Amino acid sequence: MSFTVFVDGQEGTTGLRIHEYLSQRRDVEVLLIDPDRRKDAAERARLLNAADVAFLCLPDNAAREAAALVTNPRTCLIDASTAHRTVPGWVFGLPELAPGQRDALRAAKRIANPGCHASAFILLMRPLVDAGLVPAGHAASATSVSGYSGGGKKMIEQYQAAGASGAEPALTSPRLYALSLTHKHLPEMMAHTGLSTPPIFMPMVGNFYKGLAVTVPLHLGSLGGSLGVTPEALHAALAARYAGERFIRVMPLRDPETLASGFFDVQACNDSNRVDIFVFANDTQAILAARLDNLGKGASGAAVQTMNVHLGLDEGLGL
Numbered sequence: 001m002s003f004t005v006f007v008d009g010q011e012g013t014t015g016l017r018i019h020e021y022l023s024q025r026r027d028v029e030v031l032l033i034d035p036d037r038r039k040d041a042a043e044r045a046r047l048l049n050a051a052d053v054a055f056l057c058l059p060d061n062a063a064r065e066a067a068a069l070v071t072n073p074r075t076c077l078i079d080a081s082t083a084h085r086t087v088p089g090w091v092f093g094l095p096e097l098a099p100g101q102r103d104a105l106r107a108a109k110r111i112a113n114p115g116c117h118a119s120a121f122i123l124l125m126r127p128l129v130d131a132g133l134v135p136a137g138h139a140a141s142a143t144s145v146s147g148y149s150g151g152g153k154k155m156i157e158q159y160q161a162a163g164a165s166g167a168e169p170a171l172t173s174p175r176l177y178a179l180s181l182t183h184k185h186l187p188e189m190m191a192h193t194g195l196s197t198p199p200i201f202m203p204m205v206g207n208f209y210k211g212l213a214v215t216v217p218l219h220l221g222s223l224g225g226s227l228g229v230t231p232e233a234l235h236a237a238l239a240a241r242y243a244g245e246r247f248i249r250v251m252p253l254r255d256p257e258t259l260a261s262g263f264f265d266v267q268a269c270n271d272s273n274r275v276d277i278f279v280f281a282n283d284t285q286a287i288l289a290a291r292l293d294n295l296g297k298g299a300s301g302a303a304v305q306t307m308n309v310h311l312g313l314d315e316g317l318g319l
Contacts, residue, residue, distance in 0.1 A: 002026075002027055002028065002029055003028055003029070004028075004053075005028050005030050005053050005307075006033075006047045006051040007055045007057060008047075009055075009058040010032070010033070012057045012152065013156070013299075014057045014299045014300050017296075018055055021301070024318060025318050031051055033047055044066065045069040045070075048072075048075060049071060051075055052075065053307050054076070056077060056080060056081060060082050060083040067083075074109075076109045076110075076307075077110050078113055078307060079111070080113045080303055082184045085115070085188040086187045086188055090111065091104045091105055091108040091110065091111050092188070093114060094123075094192070095306065095315065105309045106309060106310055111310065113299070113306065115185040116294040117142075117189075117212065118189050119292065120212060120213070120214035120298075121144075121189050121193070121214050121216065121290070122188070122189065122192045123242075123277065124214065124290050125140065125193040125195065127240075129194040133233055133234060135223070136195060137196050141199055142189075142202070142215065143202045143203075143204070143215050144201070144203040144212060145206055145212070145213055146203070146210075146211065146212035146213075146266075146294050147206060147208045147209045147210040147267075148205050148207070149210045149295055150205065150210075150212065173207070174207075175205050175206075176203070177204065181201070186201060189201065206266075208266075210267070210293055211269070211293060212293070213264065213289060213290065215287055216287070216288040216289075217285065217286070217287050218285065218286045219284065219285055220284055220285060220286060221284060231279055231281030231286050234279050234288070238250050238279065246316055247297060247305070247319075248274070248277065249277065251277065254281060255278050264291075265291075269292050269297070270293045271296070272297075272301075273297045274292065276290065276292075277290050278290070304318055304319060
């Protein structure tokens with residue numbers, strides 16, 4: 001059976017990568033818009049309504065406008081923007097989020113693709129909140145380091161031009177941002193973990209193309225009452241939640257390979273749709289870590305995986 005797919009915003013970083021995934025598949029016909037008509041609302045509406053699945057790879061306002069163009073009840077929208085990630089009626093496009101999420105995605109016609117930082121944070125925290133190991137009111141904090149491709153075309157051009165010319169030495173070191181504490185992923189990081197307190201989130205961009213790691217520090221004594229929570233309990237809850245998941249690996253507690261090297265490899269999941277999850281700990285503290293390819297499971301790979309789930313196909317098809 002063949003499905004028709006349209007990517008609105010096909011020239012952006014996420015749209016281009018979705019095209020790469022789909023171009024190798026025989027079960028998908030990708031509808032293309034004439035470059036001269038990319039801003040033609042009538043032509044976009046025609047293609048959106050002709051598709052079984054339409055990906056919105058657009059800025060937030062443009063994604064809202066595109067969603068309003070869809071009148072065909074058979075068209076499933078998968079929005080890669082931030083616009084609909086906490087909006088009622090839109091299902092969060094993270095199949096591994098919780099039991100029953102895949103059923104919700106199969107039934108949905110409006111799906112919001114997660115953000116890259118948010119995916120890693122949610123996959124770390126949701127199982128622990130569900131298990132009662134992290135209280136919903138816990139004041140969490142998180143740090144994320146990612147490659148510059150997460151900033152889109154303009155940032156990619158900035159870094160690559162600087163690398164070619166040797167100019168802008170500030171770009172050679174990690175750069176912290178979102179210092180106003182209002183990062184756009186924060187609402188989904190709360191809504192889909194069950195946390196009632198906004199986490200303090202400190203993202204940074206590094207001088208490498210892709211790859212992302214989120215880390216969450218925990219004082220064990222502040223969790224689960226006076227005796228606290230053990231590292232073993234944290235690890236067991238994560239391992240139980242993701243047992244059998246194709247794209248999520250829970251690494252051994254205090255991963256010996258990582259500790260032997262002395263350094264954490266942020267880019268080890270690049271060119272895959274995989275997420276690696278870690279628990280590093282001593283007797284009183286723990287660091288949770290999740291890494292992924294910010295263009296794969298953090299964006300385009302996640303969108304294609306969700307499309308596969310919605311259409312009832314093999315979840316890893318094309319990935």
